[in-house]
Amino acid sequence: MTERAAADILIVDDQPTNLDVLSRLLLESGYKVRAVTSGERALEAARHARPDCMLLDVSMPGMDGIATCDAFRNDAQLQDVPVIFLTAHDNTEHKVRAFQAGGRDYVTKPFEAEEVLARVRNHLRIADLERNLRAQNEALNEANAKLVEAAAHKARVTAMLVHDIRNPLAVIGAILDGMIDEISLADARLAYDGVRRLLDDMLELSKSDATQSRAEHVRIDLNQLVERVVRLHQYVAGQRRVELCFIPQRERYVMDGDFPALERVFTNLIANALKFTPSGGKVELRIRPEAGIGVESGLKFACVTVTDTGAGIPPEELPFVFEAYRQARVSERNGGVGLGLAIVARIVAAHGGRVRVLSQLGVGTEFHVLFPI
Numbered sequence: 001m002t003e004r005a006a007a008d009i010l011i012v013d014d015q016p017t018n019l020d021v022l023s024r025l026l027l028e029s030g031y032k033v034r035a036v037t038s039g040e041r042a043l044e045a046a047r048h049a050r051p052d053c054m055l056l057d058v059s060m061p062g063m064d065g066i067a068t069c070d071a072f073r074n075d076a077q078l079q080d081v082p083v084i085f086l087t088a089h090d091n092t093e094h095k096v097r098a099f100q101a102g103g104r105d106y107v108t109k110p111f112e113a114e115e116v117l118a119r120v121r122n123h124l125r126i127a128d129l130e131r132n133l134r135a136q137n138e139a140l141n142e143a144n145a146k147l148v149e150a151a152a153h154k155a156r157v158t159a160m161l162v163h164d165i166r167n168p169l170a171v172i173g174a175i176l177d178g179m180i181d182e183i184s185l186a187d188a189r190l191a192y193d194g195v196r197r198l199l200d201d202m203l204e205l206s207k208s209d210a211t212q213s214r215a216e217h218v219r220i221d222l223n224q225l226v227e228r229v230v231r232l233h234q235y236v237a238g239q240r241r242v243e244l245c246f247i248p249q250r251e252r253y254v255m256d257g258d259f260p261a262l263e264r265v266f267t268n269l270i271a272n273a274l275k276f277t278p279s280g281g282k283v284e285l286r287i288r289p290e291a292g293i294g295v296e297s298g299l300k301f302a303c304v305t306v307t308d309t310g311a312g313i314p315p316e317e318l319p320f321v322f323e324a325y326r327q328a329r330v331s332e333r334n335g336g337v338g339l340g341l342a343i344v345a346r347i348v349a350a351h352g353g354r355v356r357v358l359s360q361l362g363v364g365t366e367f368h369v370l371f372p373i
Contacts, residue, residue, distance in 0.1 A: 007124055010051035011035045012042040012068065013086060014060040018109070022055060025113055026120070039063030043071055046078050053124055055107070055116075058087040058098060069101040080130065082123040086111075165195055170236065170271075220262060222253040222302055222371070226285055229266040233274060241279040244270070247286045253302035255373050261347045266304070268340035269367055273308035276365075281309040290370060301353075301370040312361040321357055344369075 009031050011022050019035040026033045034051070036042050040063050042054070054072075058065035065085060072078045085098040085106040098106050104126075105119050172195075230246040237244035266285075273283040284307045292299035313321060322345040341355075344367075348355050352372050359365040 006032060007052045008032045008034070008049065009120065010042060010045060010054040012037075012039065012054065012060075012065070013057040014038065015057070018057070018086070018111075021111065022116065025111075025116060029117055031120075039065070039068030039071070042068055043075075043078075046072070046081065047075070050077060051081055052127065053082050053084065053120055055084050055086055055120075056103075058085050058089070058094065066097055066101045069098075069103055073102040080127070082127050084119055084123060169195060216258075217256045218259055220255055220257050220259055222255065222287055222304065223248050225259070225262060226266055226287065226304060229263055229270060230285060232267070233270050236271075237274055237283065240274055240277075242274055242277050243282040244274065245282070245284050247284065249287050251289065253287055253289075253371075253373055255302065255351075255371050257351050257371075258347075262351070265344050265347050265369065266306070268344050269306045269369070272340055273306055273310065273365070276310040277308045278310065283308045300373055302373045304369045304371075305366055306369070307364065307366040309364040312363055312365055313357070313359040314361065315359075318357060318359060322355070 009026050011019055011026075011033065013019050013022070013035075014037050016037070019037070023033045023035050034045055036045055038060060042056070045051075046054070056065045056068060060068075063071075065087075069083050069085075072081055072083065079102075082104045083102065085103045086109060087094055087098065087106055088109040095106060104123050107116055107119060227246055227248065230244060234244055270283065270285070277283055284305075286305045286307075288303050288305070290301045290303040292301060322341050345355055348369055348371070353370050355370070356368045357365065358368075
């Protein structure tokens with residue numbers, strides 16, 4: 001709107017002659033003009049339709065120009081309207097008062113037509129540039145907020161993947177410490193493959209801003225999957241002197257899913273259970289059918305339970321166990337369940353399932369992982 005004919009100029013002066021002269025000058029130059037004779041009417045007119053610039057007389061009865069300018073500056077909708085003061089005084093005191101009130105410029109009476117037009121054009125241009133700058137700043141702030149959010153997301157994903165790598169590495173380390181038979185070496189190979197897959201995931205994440213894996217789903221037998229992960233952790237369980245067992249069912253529970261991702265779900269749950277179950281304790285996995293209720297009536301789920309006899313999770317922390325950063329703070333304070341559960345919740349949700357947790361201090365914890373089948 002800088003120098004367009006539609007620019008709206010509000011003139012405020014208690015002298016009709018001055019209003020007439022300025023109105024004709026600005027109208028002839030192609031501006032839209034509104035003229036009022038008091039500060040009160042200026043506020044009313046501006047609140048009805050915000051002007052692009054205001055020519056404001058300093059000396060007026062009642063609400064003078066200084067008070068009018070103050071009122072504009074205290075109004076969120078009008079505070080950035082450029083104000084050019086009109087004054088018959090050319091001394092420093094009046095100029096200082098005008099600028100302190102928030103005026104952008106001043107014109108000394110009697111007016112010089114070219115000076116008035118030049119100052120109006122200049123402040124319309126400046127106001128236009130300021131609006132553009134504010135819009136650009138808002139866009140930059142929005143873009144920056146999105147970048148911060150994206151960086152935080154990548155940091156969370158990286159933390160989760162690094163955490164997830166530690167579980168199979170612990171298996172490899174424990175087996176290499178024992179190095180007792182060929183079966184242990186085979187398990188070490190399985191753990192190595194798990195680390196390699198996780199590193200591949202990290203590489204893919206660094207190449208793309210995608211937030212979810214595009215892995216191809218395959219038919220998965222949950223009994224075989226859980227049994228495989230349990231076998232992978234048997235050596236670690238033995239080292240910790242914790243009984244780890246899987247009680248399979250005759251019924252086969254088959255679903256479509258990302259095999260490595262689902263393997264990570266039970267790897268994290270078992271690793272956490274072993275970590276927080278004391279020597280002589282027990283970690284048990286079962287699979288059972290569960291019928292949907294309520295809005296899920298008619299649906300059938302496979303429910304995998306992971307039960308331990310560990311220390312349990314404090315009741316006040318249970319609602320937050322699947323939040324990555326909350327878990328990190330809990331873990332530092334009282335040996336909580338770590339970032340692994342955030343990974344579990346995301347993977348299970350991506351497969352259309354859900355996870356719930358029950359826990360009692362001094363008794364143990366039980367996770368239920370439900371998948372639609």
